[in-house]
Amino acid sequence: MANYLHPDVIAKAQALGVKARTLVEGLRVGDHRSPYRGFSVEFVQHREYVPGDDIRHIDWKSYGRSDRYTIKQYEQETNFTAHLMVDASRSMLYGEGDTNKLEYAKVLTAALTYLIILQRDSVALDVFDAGWGERLPASGQMGHVHKILETLESVQPKDKNAMGPLIHDLASQVRRRGLFFLISDCFDDVESILGGLQHLRFGGHEVIVFHILHPDEMDFPFNGMVKFDAMEERMHLMTRPQLVRPTYLRALKKYLEDLQQGCERNRCDYVQVNTGRPLAETLTEYLARRLRTRVV
Amino acid sequence: MTFLTPFMLIGALAAGIPVVIHLFFRSRYRTVPWAAMKFLLTSVEQTSRRLKFQEMLLLLLRMTVLAMLAFAFARPISTVVRGSGRGDAVDAVFVFDLSYSMGAQDGAKARLQKAKDEAIKIIDELPPHSTVQIVTAAGKTKPEVHPRSPANLDQARTAVQNLDVFHLVTDLSAGVIKAKEVLDNGQAANKELYVFSDMQKMGFDAEAEKLKAMLTVIKEKSLVHFVRCGTHNPKNVSIVGITPQTGVPRPGERVGFAVLVKNTSRETVENLTVSLTVDGDEKNRETAKIESLGKGETRAVTLDGKLEKAGLRVLTARVGPDELEADNRFDHVILVREQVNILVVDGNYSEKDPEKASSFYLMHALLPVSEAARATYKYNPRVIPARLASPMLLKNQDVCILVNCSLQAKLGSRADVLQNDFVEALDPFVRKGKALMVFSGDNVRPEPYNKVLGKKLGLLPMPLKDPVKADKQPLRINRTSFGAGPPAYWIFKDEKFYENFNNVEVWQHVELDEAAAEREKDKKPAPKNEDEPGEPEKKSKTDDENPLSVIVRLNNGKPLVVSRKIDAGEVHFIATAAHPEGRDEKTANPNWSDFVTEIAFIPYMDVSINHLANGQTQTYNLVAGQTLSWYPADKQDYVYDLVYPDGKKSTRLGVPEKIGKRVVITAPDLPQAGIYRMTVNPRGNESTGEVIDAGAAAKTGIPIAVIPDLRESDDLTSLSEAEIDAKLGFTPIHIVAGEGLVFTGADRLNREWTVWALLAVLALVLFEVALAWWCGRAW
Structure with missing residues (x-):
């Protein structure tokens, strides 16, 4: 089994944990605030009694002081389910060694899985390309990490990316609000992707997009006469890259801006991941940012 | 336009190098599997047309630079701009029109003198190691080429100074044909032809097509200059004939002769004196005055001459003064006999x-x-x-x-x-x-x-x-x-x-x-x-x-x-x-x-x-340029010599040649007018020296009178530059002798375009660099 759990990544990320920034609906009491008030231990506020309220929640002490019926409300902490959507399309095969996008995504997925399970939350894995690949249901057991790692190891890209419809599909499948991690190079139609994300957000889920890009894709550093073989299609293009670099970079920039702005519009976290950069740095930086912006 | 080093034009093939490089690099590519094809496609679609244009422009520029470089190394020279190659040696050929109209006074100098002065100036301006050859052109005579050593410019100057007019008509064609031959034999890359003439219409009309064709060929490799040596039409009268008024002149008679005087100029000529001598007897010369002779008018002046003895007598009529001396004398041999x-x-x-x-x-x-x-x-x-x-x-x-x-x-x-x-x-x-x-x-x-x-x-x-x-x-x-x-x-x-x-x-x-x-x-x-x-x-x-x-x-x-x-x-x-x-x-x-x-x-x-x-007496009376064919009645086994009018030059005609049933003595192309004398010597006793005793020849020699070819002065019209251009079918370089328009060494430098071609190369290179930089696509 490949070692996707890099100790330095886990060590740095563990200190920060993965906290659901927004409210999640959990089955168990955990680190996360629950929107279901009334039954838990942590008092939130009073409100006036209205007919129909359970009289067991009337604060009699307050009645004795104010002669009015008030109800005590509590906030219940719940655990959450994190859905890790991992792109296993052929375009993810770009890059060599540590910079290979798929390998990078696998390490990222493994790290997130370990962290989430470690804080007693559940993790579900959904591998996709043009359709769904391996899918593991949510589980909070430590043994589930092992299963996920096995699944990741067995992933072999076969098809091109068509993630938009799949996100819609997943959004309609998951009823309970949770945390969605989308780990992909997002080489699909931006509008389609954003449509899926919007659907997820409509379902009340928190969405984090890890946009995996190779440094070559970001800088386009090629020279000379190059024949570019498309990884997801049967086509090639021969050109002098230095001649088209400016327009390539402009097109890429626009695409990234569209995607990032779309994510921000939908209140999704957008994390651009450069596979040339150590994962620990990228992940730590994101989690720190996430902590700073945590909704209390 | 011609080239001084035309073989360098082969270098223009180097213009294909950028294409070869382009194809070479195109065949040497590396393959990269690529994920973000979508952006690459977008960028190629957006830029391909512009890039292709830029690439083509750069390719063309680079090809042009190389071709232009070859063009510059081939040393282009203009055939329009005056002058010759940049300071390099020149093979110059001077064709001198030596028809007798070139002897006409044109202001203070004769036309021929103007031509000589201009030729000396041109020789002085020639770059070092140049050669000069002088080709004479007049009538149908065989052109002469001077000097023996073309590289010796002093000899060339001397040869120019020694030139003298012939009593022949203007005919440039033979001279130009000879000039082409001389130019073709020249070794220098720069070739220049100078035609010194008064541009008389006749010179262009005689053998017009041949002249045009030859000059057209010459101009492909040489610069053709026409040096005009006369700008005004001279006042001219000529003697066109002497006719005895008695049918058969007899010895001892004083015979009247009608001397025909014609004004061939465009204006009236006044105060003319006409004279007649017999056998050069100046003591008994008879003269008459003509107060005024209108334009184109021919007048017969009757002058007497005493014919002392029977035999061949030489009549010499003269008229003057005018601005063209050569046709003012008319010699005529008559046969005086008893019956x-x-x-x-x-x-x-x-x-x-x-x-x-x-x-x-x-x-x-x-x-x-x-x-x-x-x-x-x-x-x-x-x-x-x-x-x-x-x-x-x-x-x-x-x-x-x-x-x-x-x-x-x-x-x-x-x-x-x-x-x-x-x-x-x-x-x-x-x-x-x-x-x-x-x-x-x-x-x-x-x-x-x-x-x-x-x-x-x-x-x-x-x-x-x-x-x-x-x-x-x-x-x-x-x-x-x-x-x-x-x-x-x-x-x-x-x-x-x-x-x-x-x-x-x-x-x-x-x-x-x-x-x-x-x-x-x-x-x-x-x-x-x-x-x-x-x-x-x-x-x-x-x-x-x-x-x-x-x-x-x-x-x-x-x-x-x-x-x-x-x-x-x-x-x-x-x-x-x-x-x-x-x-x-x-x-x-x-x-x-x-x-x-x-x-x-x-x-x-x-x-x-x-x-x-x-x-x-027709065999005794010839027109300059005609061949003397003389049929000796006796002394057919003798050796004949011909003494020229100046008495200094003589030609050995040899023994009469038998043609068919007759024997004949021939002397081709007598170019000078005057009285030639033919002397006869028995074979074996003939003079062995080159010089014939002129005094003895004048007494004993058979007189041959040669008059100028009067067609020359009958129409002294000169062609304008435009008319010359029209006749030749191209525009040669026109120079007017004596007007200070002869080109200088600096002018000659202007003609070679090498510097300009190199500057053009530099400009193209700079433009290419700037364009490549602007496109951001230096190779």
């Missing part, structure tokens, strides 16, 4: 009844004086019957007249037939300079005449056809037609006194085949037999002088009297009889003509004999 010996051969001779003899009236016309005066009369005619005619009788005769002679016996006819040996003796008789007249008659039958006198001996001016008889009305002489014949006969047209020519009735005449004669004239004469290979060439000169002329015509347009010059002699054929030859029984009209019974016949014969007698 003109005439042999009349009568084909219808009758001792019993002389009046019926065909020569009866003719003899009276030749001797229109009393019995006592006949011994001293200028003509000494002798009549013999045809059957007695023999070659011996032709000795010492000047003119032979055949009257109604039969050449072939006819059945039933009692007419005398000429002996074959006599007929054949007529051939050398005529060709050596004597004259033959043939009168028609009943015995003159076309077939034998055409066969013997025509085809065999070539003595017949025109082929004969059968006699033509007038019907009811006689044919008459068209008196105005004398105007188209030799000038000696013009008097019959002009003078009222000769109106009685109108009364001449011609009832019968032999028809002359003028059309056949014209056709024959157009053909180059064939050798009479195989052992006469050189004859046609010798004869062609005479043919050029239009030897065939119709002296007078009938009113039906048919020729009545025709003449033909044959070598040194001349033949006249009279198409009607010298006798009425009987009369019609009913009408009493003459069977042939009453020409001989008319008073006009006597002056006609007088003019004819004078014309033929004077014409016998």
Whole structure:
């Protein structure tokens, strides 16, 4: 089994944990605030009694002081389910060694899985390309990490990316609000992707997009006469890259801006991941940012 | 445009290098699997058209740079801008028009002097190691090339200074052809042709196509300059002829000569003096004044000259002053003799009844004086019957007249037939300079005449056809037609006194085949037999002088009297009889003509004999440029030398050459006018030295008078630059001599475009670099 759990990544990320920034609906009491008030231990506020309220929640002490019926409300902490959507399309095969996008995504997925399970939350894995690949249901057991790692190891890209419809599909499948991690190079139609994300957000889920890009894709550093073989299609293009670099970079920039702005519009976290950069740095930086912006 | 190092143009193939590099790099690519194809496609779609354009532009620029570099190394030179290659040696060829119009005064200097000064300037401006060769051009003479060592510019300067005009017409073609040959042999990359001329129209009209074609070829590799050496039309009068006023000059007589003076300039010339000397006797020179001679006017000035002795006498007429000296002198050799010996051969001779003899009236016309005066009369005619005619009788005769002679016996006819040996003796008789007249008659039958006198001996001016008889009305002489014949006969047209020519009735005449004669004239004469290979060439000169002329015509347009010059002699054929030859029984009209019974016949014969007698000096009177063909009557085994008019130069003509049955001395292309002297020395005793004693030659030598070719001064019109350009079909470089417009070394530098081409290369390179930088796509 490949070692996707890099100790330095886990060590740095563990200190920060993965906290659901927004409210999640959990089955168990955990680190996360629950929107279901009334039954838990942590008092939130009073409100006036209205007919129909359970009289067991009337604060009699307050009645004795104010002669009015008030109800005590509590906030219940719940655990959450994190859905890790991992792109296993052929375009993810770009890059060599540590910079290979798929390998990078696998390490990222493994790290997130370990962290989430470690804080007693559940993790579900959904591998996709043009359709769904391996899918593991949510589980909070430590043994589930092992299963996920096995699944990741067995992933072999076969098809091109068509993630938009799949996100819609997943959004309609998951009823309970949770945390969605989308780990992909997002080489699909931006509008389609954003449509899926919007659907997820409509379902009340928190969405984090890890946009995996190779440094070559970001800088386009090629020279000379190059024949570019498309990884997801049967086509090639021969050109002098230095001649088209400016327009390539402009097109890429626009695409990234569209995607990032779309994510921000939908209140999704957008994390651009450069596979040339150590994962620990990228992940730590994101989690720190996430902590700073945590909704209390 | 031409190139000094044209082989460097091969370097233009290097323009293909960028294409090769492009294809090379295109074939050397690396393959990259690529995920973000979407953006790459977008960028290629957006930029491909622009990139292709930029790439093509850069490619073209790079190719142009390399091609331009090769162009620059090939050292282009302009054929339009004046001057030559950048400081490199030049092969310059100067073609000098040495026709005598170049001797005309043009302001303070003569045209030729201006040409010389300009040529010296050009030589001084030539870059180091240049060569100069000078080619002379005048008339049809063979061009001369000077100096022997073309690289020796001092020799070239000396050769220029030694140039002198010939008395010939302007004809640039031969010189230009020679110049091309010289240019082709030159080693320098820069070649320049300079034509120094007064741009006389004639020089461009003569051999116009040849000149144009040759200059067009020359200009492809050389710069062609036309140096105009005269800018104004000179005042010019020329002497166009000397005519004795008495028919046959005789020794001891003081004879009047009509000296014809013509104004060939465009304005009236005043205060002219005309003079005449005989044998250079300046003491007895006679002069006359002409107050004013209008534009184009010809005037006859009568001057006397005393002819002391019989023999060849040299008349020299001079006129002046004017601005063109060369045609102011006219030399003419005349033959002064006691009497003109005439042999009349009568084909219808009758001792019993002389009046019926065909020569009866003719003899009276030749001797229109009393019995006592006949011994001293200028003509000494002798009549013999045809059957007695023999070659011996032709000795010492000047003119032979055949009257109604039969050449072939006819059945039933009692007419005398000429002996074959006599007929054949007529051939050398005529060709050596004597004259033959043939009168028609009943015995003159076309077939034998055409066969013997025509085809065999070539003595017949025109082929004969059968006699033509007038019907009811006689044919008459068209008196105005004398105007188209030799000038000696013009008097019959002009003078009222000769109106009685109108009364001449011609009832019968032999028809002359003028059309056949014209056709024959157009053909180059064939050798009479195989052992006469050189004859046609010798004869062609005479043919050029239009030897065939119709002296007078009938009113039906048919020729009545025709003449033909044959070598040194001349033949006249009279198409009607010298006798009425009987009369019609009913009408009493003459069977042939009453020409001989008319008073006009006597002056006609007088003019004819004078014309033929004077014409016998034709070999002594030549026009410059003509070939001297002289037929020695004796001393055929002697060596001949020709002393030039200046007395300094002489040419060994050698022993007479035998051509066919005759011997002839030839001296080609006498270019200078004046009196040449031909000296005769026995073989083995001839002078071995180069220099002939001019003083002795002047006394004993046979005089040959050569006059300037008067066509040259007859039209002194010069062409403008535009007219020259139009005639040549391109624009040469025009320079006006003496106006300070001769180019300098700096001008010459302007012509080579190498620097400009290199600057263009630099500019292109800079542009390419800037464009590549701007495109952000340096290779």
